[in-house]
Amino acid sequence: MKILTVVGARPQFIKCAPVSRELRKEHEEVLVHTGQHYDREMSDLFFEELGIPKPDYNLGIGSATHAHQTGEMLAGIEDLILEEKPDLLLVYGDTNSTLAGALAAAKVHVPVAHVEAGLRSFDRRMPEEVNRVLTDHCSDLLLCPTETAMENLRKEGITRGVHLTGDVMVDALLGHAEVAKTSPILAELGLERGQYRLATVHRAENTDDPAKLAAIMGALGDLGDVVLPCHPRTEKMLKNTGLYEEANRRIRLIPPVGYLEMLALESSAHQILTDSGGVQKEAYVLGVPCITLRETTEWVETVQDSWNMLVGSDHEAIVRAARTFSPKRERSDVFGKGEAARAIAVIIGEKTE
Structure with missing residues (x-):
């Protein structure tokens, strides 16, 4: 065939x-x-x-x-x-x-x-x-x-x-989890396991709206311990809107990372904030609490099992959720x-x- x-x-x-x-x-x-x-x-x-x-x-x-x-x-x-x-x-x-x-x-x-x-x-x-x-x-x-x-x-x-x-993303994650543990990314960035939040922001609904992008970056900056691999579109919009220098001062902006490096960063974070569908799911499988910077999600199971919380792009809602949210149920093999x-x-x- x-x-x-x-x-x-x-x-x-x-x-x-x-x-x-x-x-x-x-x-x-x-x-x-x-x-x-x-x-x-x-x-x-x-x-x-x-x-x-x-x-x-x-x-x-x-x-x-x-x-x-x-x-x-x-x-x-x-x-x-x-x-x-x-x-x-x-x-x-x-x-x-x-x-x-x-x-x-x-x-x-x-x-x-x-x-x-x-x-x-x-x-x-x-x-x-x-x-x-x-x-x-x-x-x-x-x-x-x-x-x-x-x-x-x-x-x-x-x-x-x-x-x-x-x-199939579970297949990929389980197949590469052990190799990801050998990644030197944490040492290279001077990070300690469980001592930082990981964020990703790339969806057009957030990056192409200057008000939403400013609110999200302001909230991440207020949290003070955020590492953000910066998607090319996000970097471009931050620079176009004059937000880049302030964001880079208050958030640890790093270049995009490979799959193994991303798994290493995800598994060692104490919390993930993202607008990515795949990262929401990986956070669930890895057992890392997730705050989703959207008002809806296609991965409803992660919310139903209380490992993911939808907050949209509101500054105060993001900060409040990041400081108070914690899972209340055991994870399942739903995926x-x-x-x-x-x-x-x-x-x-x-x-x-």
Whole structure:
């Protein structure tokens, strides 16, 4: 079976790594990188650390408006589908790369498999939510990480081709946790385990709104013990709005880090503040309390189990939550036990039988 896999952003590289290893045991995989994340810290380093094969194609799309980026990806992926003639196209998550891949395949009648199907934040203001919904409705195999995701699809009338697999990010995390412990990042930054908060801020809803960005940075600055690997878009917006110098004085801003370094920082933090879906989930699996800088989340299980708290971008709410929040329940294996990649490979294999 020939599978054309489309990735473009660092969360997709993480998810792709364990699945690609399983698929290549029995199938031919053609890996396409759209170029959505294109610099070394956001792309090449992840391929190296995770042992992902070099992409067969790199579309080199880069950053642009949603419409221009998605349109260029759509055209580029369609050309590759017509050239490679895959039996199946595989996409991950909820980025513009995900939607472009799914639409391109559906238009030329190539079956689509969607890893991380069924997630919903129920906030259509988020471009990721639009991408999720549209991708699910043109997919043939919907590979769900949780029971909640499966129920979301049932409510939308999607019942064919739906499978519960567990979450592939758990596979990746468990597979690299021991190696991450050897990372020298804490020593290099002069950090001690349990003595700092880790923050990430990258979503457009926060970075592209100067008032929200100022409120978040002000709150992180007030906490006084925050380390923040700075996403390129966040750094650009901080400089454009004149917030960078003040933020850099009050917050430990560092360049983006690789996957293993990020796992080391996450596992050793006493608290995480983030607007990233993947980091929310990693915090839960690692047992680190999480404050989410959004008003909604697709990972509702982390909130239901009291390990994650939604606070939005309000300055006082962030500070108050960071100083008072603590989990009240034991964590569960709601995201699976690290066997999702194999389950996905089996389901895809059965598709051709």
